[in-house]
Structure formats: structure tokens, C-alpha cells
Amino acid sequence: MRTLIGVLFDGVAYGSLLFLISLGLSVTMGLMNFVNLAHGAFAMMGGFLCVALMRRFGMSFGLTLPLVFVAIGAAGAVLELALYRRLYRASALDQVLFTIGLTFMAGAAATWLWGPSQQPIELPPSLRHQITVLGIDLGAYRLFLVAFVVVLTAAMGLGIARTRFGAQLRAAVDNPRAAAGMGINVGLLFSITFALGAGLSGLGGALAIDVLGLDPTFALKYMVYFLLVVVVGGPGSIRGSLIAALVLGVADVAGKYYVPQLGGFIIYASMIVLLVLFPHGLHGRRA
Amino acid sequence: MAAAPEAETPGVARPRWHPAELAFWIAPVAAFFAFPDRRLLLSQIFVYALFALSLDLVLGYAGILSLGHAAFFGTGAYTAALLAQHGWTEPLSGLLASGAVSAAFGLLVSLLVVRGSDLGRLMVTLGVGLLMYEVANQTSSLTGGVDGLGDLPIGALFGKIRFGLDGRAACAYSFAILLGVFLLARRLVQSPNGLALRGIRENVRRMPAIGVDVNQRLRVVFAIAAGVAGIAGAVMTQTTQLVGIDSLGFQRSAEVLIMLVFGGAGRLYGALVGATVFIVAQDALAGISPDYWQFWLGAVLVVLVLIARGGLLGALDALRRRVKRRR
Numbered sequence: 001m002r003t004l005i006g007v008l009f010d011g012v013a014y015g016s017l018l019f020l021i022s023l024g025l026s027v028t029m030g031l032m033n034f035v036n037l038a039h040g041a042f043a044m045m046g047g048f049l050c051v052a053l054m055r056r057f058g059m060s061f062g063l064t065l066p067l068v069f070v071a072i073g074a075a076g077a078v079l080e081l082a083l084y085r086r087l088y089r090a091s092a093l094d095q096v097l098f099t100i101g102l103t104f105m106a107g108a109a110a111t112w113l114w115g116p117s118q119q120p121i122e123l124p125p126s127l128r129h130q131i132t133v134l135g136i137d138l139g140a141y142r143l144f145l146v147a148f149v150v151v152l153t154a155a156m157g158l159g160i161a162r163t164r165f166g167a168q169l170r171a172a173v174d175n176p177r178a179a180a181g182m183g184i185n186v187g188l189l190f191s192i193t194f195a196l197g198a199g200l201s202g203l204g205g206a207l208a209i210d211v212l213g214l215d216p217t218f219a220l221k222y223m224v225y226f227l228l229v230v231v232v233g234g235p236g237s238i239r240g241s242l243i244a245a246l247v248l249g250v251a252d253v254a255g256k257y258y259v260p261q262l263g264g265f266i267i268y269a270s271m272i273v274l275l276v277l278f279p280h281g282l283h284g285r286r287a
Numbered sequence: 288m289a290a291a292p293e294a295e296t297p298g299v300a301r302p303r304w305h306p307a308e309l310a311f312w313i314a315p316v317a318a319f320f321a322f323p324d325r326r327l328l329l330s331q332i333f334v335y336a337l338f339a340l341s342l343d344l345v346l347g348y349a350g351i352l353s354l355g356h357a358a359f360f361g362t363g364a365y366t367a368a369l370l371a372q373h374g375w376t377e378p379l380s381g382l383l384a385s386g387a388v389s390a391a392f393g394l395l396v397s398l399l400v401v402r403g404s405d406l407g408r409l410m411v412t413l414g415v416g417l418l419m420y421e422v423a424n425q426t427s428s429l430t431g432g433v434d435g436l437g438d439l440p441i442g443a444l445f446g447k448i449r450f451g452l453d454g455r456a457a458c459a460y461s462f463a464i465l466l467g468v469f470l471l472a473r474r475l476v477q478s479p480n481g482l483a484l485r486g487i488r489e490n491v492r493r494m495p496a497i498g499v500d501v502n503q504r505l506r507v508v509f510a511i512a513a514g515v516a517g518i519a520g521a522v523m524t525q526t527t528q529l530v531g532i533d534s535l536g537f538q539r540s541a542e543v544l545i546m547l548v549f550g551g552a553g554r555l556y557g558a559l560v561g562a563t564v565f566i567v568a569q570d571a572l573a574g575i576s577p578d579y580w581q582f583w584l585g586a587v588l589v590v591l592v593l594i595a596r597g598g599l600l601g602a603l604d605a606l607r608r609r610v611k612r613r614r
Contacts, residue, residue, distance in 0.1 A: 074570050087593075
């Protein structure tokens with residue numbers, strides 16, 4: 001019973017990370033139908049930036065997080081304006097090739113700058129100990145992760161439901177043409193959303209170092225997880241992504257804990273089954 | 288305006304051989320004699336050309352975006368290896384058996400693939416590729432896991448010719464297979480079946496209106512392509528007498544996609560040109576530093592998509608059209 005709750009808790013923490021990183025991808029794919037395989041590279045860069053800031057400038061972990069968010073968001077905005085923007089109307093093949101190219105470049109650049117090995121991270125002491133809740137030992141850092149994502153999701157949900165920007169974004173995801181016809185600047189809206197998504201992904205990458213690890217293959221290794229969250233959740237659906245990320249996180253942790261000899265088999269097999277049964281995502285409305 | 292009308296209308300079958308095509312096929316034979324110490328590399332080029340050719344059937348002709356084509360390459364490679372290990376050492380029948388296993392697997396996968404959207408197809412093929420990698424990784428008692436299988440007892444060709452270290456037999460064998468499969472593929476894409484595929488790629492909604500069962504055609508070509516990829520994998524196993532788990536990896540799927548797109552998809556020869564350039568470049572550059580290779584590979588892809596759509600042969604076509612207009 002105790003291990004079951006422990007596994008569930010770890011799975012939820014893992015799923016929260018997946019959600020944080022995949023959120024921007026969901027909007028990209030929902031809003032522009034853009035297949036972005038390079039989204040994990042933003043997370044990887046966020047992780048490396050966090051490590052570099054802590055090691056070179058002796059910053060505390062907490063202090064690097066907002067910096068990572070802003071820096072990776074800015075990088076996302078630059079890439080969107082310079083490159084991504086040209087390919088919104090291109091075929092899925094072109095988008096796939098382009099973003100695989102970016103992923104390869106990011107991986108090679110990271111190897112060149114930081115070497116091929118796993119990056120260690122020194123968490124602040126306040127996050128390193130175990131907290132006992134109702135007789136169950138929970139890692140403080142994972143608790144912090146879950147709380148962080150809960151607060152962030154609540155804030156985002158509120159922002160999307162209540163603000164003008166949120167209303168415009170919802171309109172654009174539902175029907176970009178009609179939204180543009182109503183005078184919404186969909187291009188600008190998308191640039192901002194892309195930058196926010198990249199920033200969140202970078203933030204997720206920094207937070208993920210202690211859980212998922214960090215090395216130059218990160219972007220490729222977890223690419224399928226991020227895509228899966230989005231495709232299963234239904235592109236453009238934040239609630240769908242959240243549910244998909246949590247289910248995926250719990251399933252992966254539980255599978256690796258209880259039947260380690262199957263490895264990633266469960267995830268990939270369930271991925272194919274889900275895709276075949278729900279081609280438009282669990283929560284999707286349109287093709 | 289003396290040019291033949293059939294050469295001017297795109298999309299119409301041209302069954303006759305163009306002199307340039309004949310010249311093209313002399314090049315590998317010449318290379319065989321010109322570079323006797325690089326025959327293993329040549330053999331590798333032929334294997335990858337065959338693999339890229341099979342992806343061209345799927346992507347260039349059927350228009351299905353696959354990110355897991357290595358699943359079939361690896362299936363063929365492992366089938367050939369397991370057959371040899373368990374006593375079936377005769378290469379030609381082993382090759383056919385590997386192709387058949389891979390084609391059957393391809394037919395199974397095609398049931399899942401053809402019905403989806405671009406994104407769905409991409410995800411399902413990606414998932415199948417990763418799944419096969421995990422299967423090979425976890426059943427290590429059978430497949431050798433991460434280490435793969437080595438020292439395979441591959442029999443002599445026709446009971447006489449052995450695959451030696453000089454690569455002579457390997458080179459000739461893989462070239463013969465490539466040429467044979469290419470002729471069949473050329474026949475296939477110029478047949479009514481191939482034209483139907485082209486129609487599906489150009490306008491999928493209109494094809495049912497002229498009586499074409501779209502999904503059935505796609506399933507058939509997907510299975511054929513899977514069989515060809517399996518043959519490519521089996522040739523690799525037989526000529527090197529080993530098989531590694533990287534033959535199933537995502538990297539392999541991505542590389543073959545890059546080869547094809549770099550050469551130019553949807554024209555058969557693009558696959559051959561792309562594979563040749565890729566393997567030669569990799570041989571020359573990757574030795575210096577694998578990271579640089581990876582970086583420049585990515586950069587070439589980005590530039591290719593932004594500027595040079597249609598690959599090398601596409602650029603060549605555009606150049607030729609421009610020269611023609613000048614005249």
C-alpha cells in the first residue's frame with residue numbers, strides 16, 4: 001500500500017513535469033498545426049542554462065528559475081520570428097525535417113559545450129530531505145514540483161478563462177480564420193504564446209534535472225513523451241494535456257517499478273493503441 | 288519543339304530508359320574497379336540506397352510520413368541474423384525469408400498507419416519504431432540486447448562464393464540486389480498501381496471518385512516497402528555477419544529520411560543519390576568528430592527545408608528548366 005502511494009506520487013510529479021514541458025507544444029500544434037519535434041530542445045537548453053548559472057555564477061537554484069524562463073522564452077521568440085514563422089503553411093514533412101534538424105543541432109551544440117555526460121545538480125538543502133505525510137515518506141523536491149505545477153496551472157487556467165489575451169487565444173485555437181476576421185492579430189498572438197511555451201518548457205527542463213536527468217540526448221530521448229502528451233490529450237486542449245501527462249507519468253513510473261523487464265514497452269504499446277482508438281485525442285474536438 | 292511530348296508532361300509514365308539512367312548505373316560498377324580498397328564502403332552505400340528506396344515508395348509515392356522505417360530494416364536484419372544463427376545459413380533464401388517476414392510485419396503495421404492523419408501516421412510509425420527497439424533491447428537472450436549479434440555463420444553464395452574481408456563478394460551481392468529491386472520498383476511506380484499512388488498523393492479526395500480504393504493501395508505499397516527495407520537490413524546482416532541494435536533505432540529512421548529528402552523524394556533516383564552522398568560524407572566527416580557531424584547534419588536539414596526544396600535532384604531539375612527557358 002505504501003509503495004503504491006509512493007509510486008502514484010512519483011508518477012504525478014513526473015506527469016507534472018511532462019505537462020509543464022509539453023504545454024507550449026500543445027498550443028503550437030493546436031493553434032498552427034505545426035509539428036514541432038524540437039520542443040524538447042527548449043527544455044534541454046533550460047536545463048543546461050540552469051546548471052551553467054549555478055556553476056559559473058554560484059546562483060541559487062531558485063534564483064535561476066525565473067532567469068531560465070525569461071532567457072528560453074526570448075530564445076523561443078527569436079526562433080519563431082526568424083525561422084518557424086516561415087513554415088506554418090509548409091507540409092508536415094518539411095516541419096518534421098526542419099525540427100529534427102534543429103534538435104540535432106541543439107544536441108550537438110550541447111555536447112560540444114558541456115560534454116556528453118549526465119549533468120549533476122545540487123538542490124538547495126530545503127528541498128533535499130524527506131517529508132512524512134500520514135506515515136508515508138515523500139521527497140520534498142517532488143512535493144515542491146507538484147505544488148509548483150498546481151499553482152502554475154491554476155494561474156494559467158485563470159489567465160485563459162478570464163483575461164482578454166486568454167479569450168483571444170481560445171478563439172484562435174478554435175478557429176484561426178474566424179478569429180483573424182474578428183480583428184484578432186493571430187500572428188502576434190502566436191508569437192507571444194510560442195515564447196511563453198518555450199519559456200515554460202525551459203523552466204520544466206531546469207526543474208526536471210533531478211527527476212529525468214540531463215544530457216545532450218535529452219531532447220531526442222523524451223521527444224516521444226512530449227508528443228504523446230499532446231497527441232493523446234488533443235492538440236490545443238490544456239485540460240486534455242494535463243490528464244494525458246498525469247496518466248502517462250503514473251503509467252510510466254508504475255510500469256518501470258513493477259515490471260522493469262518490460263522497460264519502455266508499456267508506454268509505446270499503449271501509445272499505439274491510444275492513437276488508433278482515439279485519433280483526435282482523448283479530449284479532442286476536431287481533426 | 289522537338290522534345291518528345293511524354294517527357295514534357297509530368298506524372299505520365301516513361302517506361303523507356305533515358306541514356307542518363309544507363310550512365311548512372313555504370314558509375315557503381317566503375318567505382319567497384321576504381322576503388323578496390325573501399326568496397327566495404329560501397330557495399331554500405333548500396334544497402335542504404337536500397338533502404339532509402341523503400342522509404343521513397345512510402346513517402347515519395349504513397350505520401351505517408353514515416354518516422355519509424357528502421358523498424359522494418361531492423362526486422363529484416365534480425366530475421367536474417369536469427370535464421371543464420373539457427374542453422375539456415377544459405378544467403379539467398381535467407382534474404383527472401385527476411386524480406387517476407389518484414390513485409391508481413393509491414394502489412395500488419397499498415398492497418399494502423401494508413402487510416403490516420405499526417406500527425407497520426409507520424410506518431411504511429413514513431414511508436415512502432417520505438418516499440419521494436421524495446422523488444423530487441425529486452426529480449427536479449429534471443430537478440431543479444433544492446434550488444435546485438437556477431438560472428439554469424441553466413442553460408443557461401445551459390446555454395447561457392449564466401450563474404451570475405453575484402454568486401455568483393457559483399458559489394459557485388461548488395462549491388463545485384465539493389466539493381467534487381469530497383470528494376471521492380473521502377474516497374475511498380477510506372478504501373479497503373481504507381482499512377483494511382485501518385486494520384487492519391489496529389490489529391491486523396493478525388494481518387495475514390497474514379498474507383499480507387501485508397502486505403503487498400505496504401506496498405507499494399509506500405510507492405511512492399513517494408514519488405515524492401517527488410518531485404519536491405521538482411522543484406523547488411525549477411526555482408527557484415529553481424530547486427531546491432533542501432534539498426535532499429537530512431538537515429539536510423541531519421542537518417543534514412545534525411546538521405547531520401549536530401550536526394551529528392553518521389554523519383555527513385557533521389558534515394559540512391561542521397562544515400563551515396565550521405566554515406567560518403569559520413570565516412571569522411573564523422574571520423575573527425577561525431578558531434579560536428581551531427582551538428583552539420585542538422586544544419587543541412589534546416590537549410591534544405593528553408594531553401595532547397597526537392598533535394599539535389601529537384602535542384603538539378605530546376606536548373607535544367609531554367610537553362611531550357613533561356614534557349
